[in-house]
Amino acid sequence: MSHSNEDKPKNEKFLDALVEELRTMSDTDALEGENAESLVKLGESILRRAREEAGTLRMAEAKRQLSAVSNKQMGVASCTAAEARSYLASLPELTLAARGLNELSDEDVLDLFRQAKALEDASPTTQEKEKKE
């Protein structure tokens, strides 16, 4: 993946700068006034803090997405239960953990159909994917 440095979160920029500084430094400079053990400890503590910050940011972003998604309403199914069953059975890349399609009530099958449509509407089209890449 090729992210420009501007796109990266703060903690990643900080880590990049630290690694770059250590990479360009001579061994003598890097070890000056320090023993190897304390340097390892320092590196580990920097990494731990960076991971914690990244984890906290990831959770904050997930919560933001959650509140955005929970306000969305699902559309109305414009087909019969039989049509919904055959449509769902024909979907490629389908993950379905439920009772068998033929055993689910019509109401539940139509609800799954609405979900499938909502997922398809939310997915980027092939053109959008290509554009993004």
Added chain:
Amino acid sequence: MKPGEIAESIIEGFAIRDPKDIDVEAISIDAGMQVRFRKLNGCTATLLGIGDRAIATISPSGNRGRDRFSIGHELGHWSMHRGQSFYCRAENFGQYTKADKVKEKQADEFSSRLLMPTALLRPAIGKIRALSLNDLRELATAFSTSDTAMAFRITLLDNFPVILCCYSATGREWHLNAPMVPSRWRLKQKLDEDTFAYDYLQAGSSASGSGKQSAEAWFENSDAHRYEIKEECIPYRPGQVLALLYLPHEMLDSVRDWDDWRTRLRN
């Protein structure tokens, strides 16, 4: 990686250090799985995914802990069984194929470790000397799980010498031993009249369900009368009682009773 390890690596990825920060809906959305609640017919949850997006529908149980476990279970399927179709969370367990049962077990393990990760659970139980149902309830509240899910998790964590077992009027439904409990201890098929669980099943929640008693009320082994165990019980599903048996350390160290074996072989 095993299901439990996958789940715990997710918790680690979010740098979660406190059980109250395990926001299972937010973790799900991060994985591309949206959660919604809707009453379903004949099953407790469904999962529908297309590509890398999914919607999990949870039939509300009225118990937040149970609903969280269902979300974790569906997230387990989404993480481990993407692109497959199979039976899940149906009330009629007889319809499951062997492969479906394996997937269900994996999803349960994933959910259990996601909601009760070892790194957070071990420190939480560190101060408990002899596990009681009261401790289990407090832990379940702290981790926002059901009492039963916590009882399973703690038993398998192997910190305490306990057996978790379920009985109905027809006899033993199932049991789960902490790995440290020797397999030589054989639970009785039918509840003994001397057990608190028997009283509980007969009289309902008004009876006292906790106390010490002779191990011979619970175990078939001929040397069981030498030991005293602690028994606690709570109602489980309708017509069933869940008992937590706390074994003394002598029962863990006791060697196989060969006289008992001779008697069994003769019969």
